[in-house]
Amino acid sequence: MISTSPPPDGCQADGSNAGSSAAETLLDVSGLSVSFPAGRQRATVVRNVDLQVRPGETVAVVGESGSGKSVTALAITRLLDYAGGRIDAGTLAFRLRDGASLDLARAPQERMRQLRGPEIAMVFQEPMTSLNPVLRIGNQIAEAVMLHQGLGAAAAREEARRMLERVRIPEAGRQLDRYPFQLSGGMRQRVMIAMALSCRPRLLIADEPTTALDVTVQAQVLRLMRALQQEMGMSLLFITHDMGVVAEIADRVVVMRDGLVVEQGDVGAIFARPQQDYTRRLLAAVPVLGSLAGENLPRPFPENGKEPPPQDTVDAAHKPVLEVDRLVTRFEVRRGLLGRSVGRIHAVEHVSFMVRPGETLGLVGESGCGKSTTGRSIIRLEQPEAGSIRLDGEDVTELTADSEKLLRRAVQYVFQDPFASLDPRLTIGFSVAEPIRTHDLLRGRAVEERVGALLEQVGLGGGYSRRYPHELSGGQRQRVCIARALASEPRLIIADEAVAALDVSIRSQVVNLLMDLQRRLGVAYLFISHDMAVVERIAHRVAVMYLGQIVEIGPRGAVLGDPQHAYTRRLLAAVPIPDPARRGHERALDDSEVPSPMRRHDDPPEVAPLVRVGPDHYVARHRIGGLF
Amino acid sequence: MSETTASSRALADTALRSPLGEFWRRFRTKRVAIGAGIVLVLIVLTSVLAPWTAPYNPTTPDYQAILAGPSWAHWFGTDAYGRDILSRVIWGGRISLWVGFVSVALGGVAGVVLGLISGYAGGWVDSVIMRFSDVLLAFPGILLAIGIVAVLGPGVTNVIYAVAVFSVPVFARLVRGSTLALKQSVYVQASRSIGVRGTALVLRHIFPGTLPGVIVYMSLRVGTAILTAAALSFIGLGAQPPSPEWGAMLADGRSYLGVDDQLTLFPGLAIFVTVLALNLLGDGLRDALDQRLR
Numbered sequence: 001m002i003s004t005s006p007p008p009d010g011c012q013a014d015g016s017n018a019g020s021s022a023a024e025t026l027l028d029v030s031g032l033s034v035s036f037p038a039g040r041q042r043a044t045v046v047r048n049v050d051l052q053v054r055p056g057e058t059v060a061v062v063g064e065s066g067s068g069k070s071v072t073a074l075a076i077t078r079l080l081d082y083a084g085g086r087i088d089a090g091t092l093a094f095r096l097r098d099g100a101s102l103d104l105a106r107a108p109q110e111r112m113r114q115l116r117g118p119e120i121a122m123v124f125q126e127p128m129t130s131l132n133p134v135l136r137i138g139n140q141i142a143e144a145v146m147l148h149q150g151l152g153a154a155a156a157r158e159e160a161r162r163m164l165e166r167v168r169i170p171e172a173g174r175q176l177d178r179y180p181f182q183l184s185g186g187m188r189q190r191v192m193i194a195m196a197l198s199c200r201p202r203l204l205i206a207d208e209p210t211t212a213l214d215v216t217v218q219a220q221v222l223r224l225m226r227a228l229q230q231e232m233g234m235s236l237l238f239i240t241h242d243m244g245v246v247a248e249i250a251d252r253v254v255v256m257r258d259g260l261v262v263e264q265g266d267v268g269a270i271f272a273r274p275q276q277d278y279t280r281r282l283l284a285a286v287p288v289l290g291s292l293a294g295e296n297l298p299r300p301f302p303e304n305g306k307e308p309p310p311q312d313t314v315d316a317a318h319k320p321v322l323e324v325d326r327l328v329t330r331f332e333v334r335r336g337l338l339g340r341s342v343g344r345i346h347a348v349e350h351v352s353f354m355v356r357p358g359e360t361l362g363l364v365g366e367s368g369c370g371k372s373t374t375g376r377s378i379i380r381l382e383q384p385e386a387g388s389i390r391l392d393g394e395d396v397t398e399l400t401a402d403s404e405k406l407l408r409r410a411v412q413y414v415f416q417d418p419f420a421s422l423d424p425r426l427t428i429g430f431s432v433a434e435p436i437r438t439h440d441l442l443r444g445r446a447v448e449e450r451v452g453a454l455l456e457q458v459g460l461g462g463g464y465s466r467r468y469p470h471e472l473s474g475g476q477r478q479r480v481c482i483a484r485a486l487a488s489e490p491r492l493i494i495a496d497e498a499v500a501a502l503d504v505s506i507r508s509q510v511v512n513l514l515m516d517l518q519r520r521l522g523v524a525y526l527f528i529s530h531d532m533a534v535v536e537r538i539a540h541r542v543a544v545m546y547l548g549q550i551v552e553i554g555p556r557g558a559v560l561g562d563p564q565h566a567y568t569r570r571l572l573a574a575v576p577i578p579d580p581a582r583r584g585h586e587r588a589l590d591d592s593e594v595p596s597p598m599r600r601h602d603d604p605p606e607v608a609p610l611v612r613v614g615p616d617h618y619v620a621r622h623r624i625g626g627l628f
Numbered sequence: 629m630s631e632t633t634a635s636s637r638a639l640a641d642t643a644l645r646s647p648l649g650e651f652w653r654r655f656r657t658k659r660v661a662i663g664a665g666i667v668l669v670l671i672v673l674t675s676v677l678a679p680w681t682a683p684y685n686p687t688t689p690d691y692q693a694i695l696a697g698p699s700w701a702h703w704f705g706t707d708a709y710g711r712d713i714l715s716r717v718i719w720g721g722r723i724s725l726w727v728g729f730v731s732v733a734l735g736g737v738a739g740v741v742l743g744l745i746s747g748y749a750g751g752w753v754d755s756v757i758m759r760f761s762d763v764l765l766a767f768p769g770i771l772l773a774i775g776i777v778a779v780l781g782p783g784v785t786n787v788i789y790a791v792a793v794f795s796v797p798v799f800a801r802l803v804r805g806s807t808l809a810l811k812q813s814v815y816v817q818a819s820r821s822i823g824v825r826g827t828a829l830v831l832r833h834i835f836p837g838t839l840p841g842v843i844v845y846m847s848l849r850v851g852t853a854i855l856t857a858a859a860l861s862f863i864g865l866g867a868q869p870p871s872p873e874w875g876a877m878l879a880d881g882r883s884y885l886g887v888d889d890q891l892t893l894f895p896g897l898a899i900f901v902t903v904l905a906l907n908l909l910g911d912g913l914r915d916a917l918d919q920r921l922r
Contacts, residue, residue, distance in 0.1 A: 155844045228802035297759060381817055381819045381820065381821060383649045404823070405823070408821070408822060409823065410824030412821070412822070413818065413821040415814050415817070417814060420815060421812065421814045421815050421817075422815055422818075423815045423819070423832075424815075425836045426832075427839070434819065434824060435822045435823070437826050438822055438828075439823060481818075484822070488822070488823075563812055627747050
């Protein structure tokens with residue numbers, strides 16, 4: 001079986017494990033196998049895993065969903081026992097402060113409870129659910145401090161304030177009395193880290209701690225974790241699926257797949273000279289921002305090691321397929337018994353753009369910037385307040401019987417979550433046929449034939465039409481959603497984070513499929529995404545949204561290569577680069593928070609037309625959320 | 629690697645089951661509910677096949693055997709007219725079960741339709757339907773049923789209507805709740821973005837999602853309906869003599885309590901066992917079907 005030997009002695013890892021000899025391993029996992037009950041038998045989900053964490057070292061465990069990386073972390077903390085799992089074999093030798101070694105796999109739960117916190121602390125993915133929503137954060141941190149350090153209430157509160165300062169939370173003293181819901185996702189994750197670190201653990205296990213965060217916040221949190229780790233000299237076991245994050249933070253990397261360790265080694269070596277085929281494929285599938293620098297046309301992801309040719313699909317002679325002019329969508333925020341409106345969320349504020357036939361416009365921005373609401377307003381899942389929407393020159397702003405028919409046929413939507421966007425009780429064939437039947441495009445046998453052809457087109461056989469969504473993987477389901485979107489022969493497909501929920505290797509396949517369909521069918525895309533590297537591959541033009549407004553729009557090469565707006569630059573600087581060699585220079589990051597898009601009625605945001613800065617390249621020169 | 633793929637497939641197998649398969653896998657483990665289901669099927673079969681399963685004619689008096697205790701000839705004994713109680717319980721099951729199932733089916737259908745309309749349409753339609761069901765829910769069920777029967781007149785058919793009416797608001801509320809949730813689900817939004825709307829959207833995508841809850845509630849409700857029907861017959865508003873209805877049989881036997889207990893014991897047992905079986909089955913179905921309660 002594939003289980004690599006421990007890494008060579010004296011591995012050079014950015015000097016962060018200086019002062020610790022390789023012999024004193026803090027955590028030595030060997031031969032770990034874990035199983036879960038599956039019906040009457042047990043399914044082994046982690047088998048024969050070996051990994052070591054030395055003092056002061058950051059080990060990243062990386063793998064796609066189902067690789068067993070999180071289960072490995074659960075086994076080390078023995079929270080596995082509460083999740084229904086069982087350690088079948090192996091030892092988890094942990095070196096205690098006094099130098100004695102303890103096998104965590106066999107320690108009683110009471111002993112583990114004492115260790116969790118002062119010795120081993122954890123940070124989880126979802127900062128929303130890991131904090132108790134009804135307790136003030138100061139009390140939550142102080143509780144952990146009192147429990148493990150035996151301090152009095154006042155001293156514990158002081159310690160909590162110090163910890164919040166340590167995780168760079170501004171005005172820490174005032175934040176102590178706030179509730180989790182009053183903090184942003186990034187701030188909550190900082191609070192979680194503060195809680196985890198409050199007991200000065202020697203090993204911090206972080207399970208996808210930045211996955212739920214926006215890219216600029218992710219960059220802030222990663223930088224914070226690295227700084228704290230060096231200050232406190234603790235070891236970090238970092239679980240992630242994101243090779244970019246691995247390159248940013250890890251000293252050593254353990255690549256897992258299907259419960260096995262595929263390869264492990266020094267981060268530089270893994271990225272520069274991957275030994276295993278799987279690692280190579282995983283790295284090849286990672287989109288690298290900047291890989292198309294200097295090129296203007298989109299280009300599919302490499303397949304089988306070959307870089308495909310760029311694609312020129314835009315029909316500039318024809319009139320635009322979609323024109324959006326000064327679109328405004330706002331949500332009233334009502335509070336209190338009488339539902340009095342206390343403010344408005346300016347989700348989409350005077351947004352204008354157009355998409356040409358065969359063109360892909362990438363709409364990028366962080367969560368809450370209004371990019372999804374823009375897409376949903378176009379297809380009227382939200383009701384815009386003002387502005388106009390034209391399809392092929394026809395005004396569809398007011399939905400009449402005719403214009404609704406046109407809109408519903410010509411524009412299709414692909415949602416983010418492929419598990420939720422198909423009716424679980426209907427067959428794939430029925431779902432794909434639904435647009436055909438709804439618009440009465442074909443009848444009888446012809447419908448079935450068309451469904452078969454559509455499924456072929458997205459790389460699934462016609463045989464899939466009798467299957468149910470639950471029988472398919474995430475990638476396959478997203479292909480079904482794409483087939484369904486194609487069924488009404490649309491002119492434009494709005495893909496709303498359509499690849500965000502997919503594993504990295506599947507993601508590149510689906511992006512390539514979308515591009516292939518564009519080449520063959522000439523369909524235009526409004527590609528809504530937070531992932532700049534994917535947008536770089538697929539988009540002809542890019543629009544950057546911030547606080548409900550487009551701050552910059554233009555040809556992809558110009559916007560990503562020579563960003564003119566401060567926010568675009570900040571967004572690009574935060575994207576993790578999957579290359580550990582480029583980590584050294586600390587890139588310019590600021591710790592500022594994104595302001596809320598909610599405003600009082602008497603305080604409308606400033607809006608102004610964009611200013612032309614280059615061919616087809618426009619930038620906002622007015623103040624948006626303090627940036628311009 | 630072959631071992632690994634086998635293990636991941638074993639995991640995948642548990643994840644990949646149809647909603648029906650998933651339901652069956654969970655329901656199979658509920659021994660009590662399965663037992664209750666079997667008992668119920670036996671009761672229903674025996675009653676439906678009453679002309680063949682009942683040893684005597686339920687209405688023919690036998691003056692040679694008045695108020696006889698249980699014996700080999702009459703397992704459950706006989707009543708004041710010498711009629712065989714076992715046969716009357718079997719034939720009475722036809723009426724009681726018929727009232728139970730039909731009234732709940734009627735009330736369920738009306739409630740589901742109202743709930744779907746209420747949840748999907750929203751606005752003033754929703755307010756009107758929900759306030760109407762609030763009014764109905766404010767009455768104790770039996771009081772409402774008595775009121776309706778008092779207006780329509782006694783008889784089995786009118787009992788069905790009465791019980792149906794007081795089942796409507798319960799189903800309307802239940803279905804409205806899940807309709808509101810499903811209306812916001814991504815796949816309903818996805819269908820809407822394709823252009824599906826109105827009745828097609830509701831019937832194709834929303835209604836099937838409300839079914840698990842409805843099925844569970846129906847099974848629980850049939851028990852209540854049987855009890856109510858029996859109560860109405862007991863106070864003389866339901867089935868009229870000489871029809872062998874369980875509630876009416878209890879009323880008949882009331883004057884012989886303490887003397888000839890078989891008159892009340894066996895119809896009472898029949899009600900008890902049937903309602904208990906329905907409730908146990910309903911609990912099992914709820915555990916296996918209704919995602920919100922898991």
